[in-house]
Amino acid sequence: MAEHSMTLVEPDGGTGERDPLVYRDEVLHIEGVRVDAIAQAVATPFYCYSSAAIREAYGTLSRALSPIGVSVCFAVKANCNVSVLGLLAELGSGMDIVSGGELERALAAGVPASKIIFSGVGKKRAEIARALEVGIHQINVESAAELDVVISVAAALDLRAPVALRVNPDVDAHTHSKISTGRREDKFGIAIEMIPALFAKAAAAPELDVVGLAVHIGSQILDLTPYREAYSRMADLVASLRSRGLPVHRLDLGGGIGILYDQNAGREIGEYAEIVRETVGDIGCELTVEPGRWLVGPGGVLVTEVLYVKETGDRLTAIVDAGMNDLMRPALYGAVHPVLPLRHDRQVNSHIYQIAGPVCESSDVFGTYAALPPLQLGDRLVFGCAGAYGASMASTYNSRDLAAEVLVDGDRFRVIRRRQTIEAMLALEEGSEWQIPRAEPAKDVERVFRQTA
Numbered sequence: 001m002a003e004h005s006m007t008l009v010e011p012d013g014g015t016g017e018r019d020p021l022v023y024r025d026e027v028l029h030i031e032g033v034r035v036d037a038i039a040q041a042v043a044t045p046f047y048c049y050s051s052a053a054i055r056e057a058y059g060t061l062s063r064a065l066s067p068i069g070v071s072v073c074f075a076v077k078a079n080c081n082v083s084v085l086g087l088l089a090e091l092g093s094g095m096d097i098v099s100g101g102e103l104e105r106a107l108a109a110g111v112p113a114s115k116i117i118f119s120g121v122g123k124k125r126a127e128i129a130r131a132l133e134v135g136i137h138q139i140n141v142e143s144a145a146e147l148d149v150v151i152s153v154a155a156a157l158d159l160r161a162p163v164a165l166r167v168n169p170d171v172d173a174h175t176h177s178k179i180s181t182g183r184r185e186d187k188f189g190i191a192i193e194m195i196p197a198l199f200a201k202a203a204a205a206p207e208l209d210v211v212g213l214a215v216h217i218g219s220q221i222l223d224l225t226p227y228r229e230a231y232s233r234m235a236d237l238v239a240s241l242r243s244r245g246l247p248v249h250r251l252d253l254g255g256g257i258g259i260l261y262d263q264n265a266g267r268e269i270g271e272y273a274e275i276v277r278e279t280v281g282d283i284g285c286e287l288t289v290e291p292g293r294w295l296v297g298p299g300g301v302l303v304t305e306v307l308y309v310k311e312t313g314d315r316l317t318a319i320v321d322a323g324m325n326d327l328m329r330p331a332l333y334g335a336v337h338p339v340l341p342l343r344h345d346r347q348v349n350s351h352i353y354q355i356a357g358p359v360c361e362s363s364d365v366f367g368t369y370a371a372l373p374p375l376q377l378g379d380r381l382v383f384g385c386a387g388a389y390g391a392s393m394a395s396t397y398n399s400r401d402l403a404a405e406v407l408v409d410g411d412r413f414r415v416i417r418r419r420q421t422i423e424a425m426l427a428l429e430e431g432s433e434w435q436i437p438r439a440e441p442a443k444d445v446e447r448v449f450r451q452t453a
């Protein structure tokens with residue numbers, strides 16, 4: 001794992017406007033609240049988000065994009081806490097969801113269904129039905145087979161389904177392979193050359209209202225040129241459909257804008273807005289973007305406590321109480337999150353540690369960090385840039401209960417999700433009565449055999 005020297009925030013201010021973390025009197029604060037004060041009230045590990053950072057990010061994004069008429073649908077999977085969704089909804093954001101569960105979260109946060117877009121390759125009939133019943137803004141259809149299912153569900157409900165076709169533009173986003181979605185061999189979207197025929201079929205179906213096209217080429221995209229390529233292909237496709245008499249009203253541009261994990265910051269959004277303007281700004285479509293990470297990543301941290309320090313080969317390893325089940329990105333993608341001590345002291349912050357979690361997997365290692373203070377049992381550390389794909393990806397592996405989540409606003413904080421507790425986990429495991437399944441008729445058994453033989 002890469003050696004990582006963390007960014008130290010200057011004691012008199014942040015590294016940037018969007019950095020929610022600041023050392024004041026050498027003590028780490030998130031906005032106006034000391035991190036150690038929260039840790040006294042909430043057991044570690046816990047996630048903590050800055051309202052100011054999220055507001056600032058949303059403001060910056062909408063200032064860059066609204067002049068070109070682009071609306072924002074936050075990708076719920078990046079951070080699905082209902083309070084975080086509510087904060088974004090208050091700012092005017094719509095939501096991009098990928099499951100029925102996320103639909104219920106968005107609705108619970110007070111987001112009107114008319115501002116929700118349903119993406120995802122594997123929607124079930126019941127999820128599609130629920131989305132249509134609540135009056136979803138748009139379903140992004142990802143295959144010819146899904147289009148047939150949407151038609152059938154809409155017919156059964158006697159409702160008209162607003163659909164967009166998600167295009168696989170065959171563009172490599174040059175990001176980590178596990179978060180690349182726009183290459184031909186990726187499972188997402190419909191091959192671009194299949195779109196005209198499918199769009200025509202959809203336009204002819206009375207159960208459908210075909211509103212446009214969608215594209216999403218991947219996540220944590222730092223080199224923005226693939227966007228230019230993908231959006232140009234979309235503009236050409238829109239022109240080609242229109243020339244066949246097929247109107248395209250909406251274009252959903254997806255998300256994926258990357259952030260700078262080593263600086264606790266989002267990258268400049270102006271360049272992205274410029275690409276949108278130049279490629280699709282004047283094709284007469286309603287435009288939407290679906291950023292997740294960029295809006296909430298830099299504004300969140302994971303607070304943890306050192307359990308043990310041990311010698312491992314030629315270095316020291318600090319075992320902390322947050323593991324890969326809490327923050328999966330390092331184990332899954334080799335991602336490196338910055339680590340900050342709760343006290344800032346240039347003199348003593350010169351020690352190198354490997355930081356690892358308690359989970360019984362060799363991949364449960366966060367990285368090797370320089371510029372740390374000498375660590376002892378009970379010391380607390382903060383993983384920065386953990387507001388996106390942190391809590392929302394957490395699991396209970398090793399029977400570790402889901403961590404609490406905290407929201408800070410100015411000089412206040414509140415718990416926005418309680419720690420799960422082991423009792424709550426165990427409560428799901430009370431077995432039911434034994435059941436004997438009804439036997440298959442013999443001829444069916446024979447048929448199954450012949451099919452598989």
Ligand SMILES: *Cc1c(COP(=O)(O)O)cnc(C)c1O
Pocket residue numbers: 075077078096098119120216218219220254255256257290291292293294
């Ligand atoms: C995950 C996802 C997003 C958000 O990606 P980020 O990298 O968090 O911006 C947007 N749209 C779709 C369809 C997605 O699957």
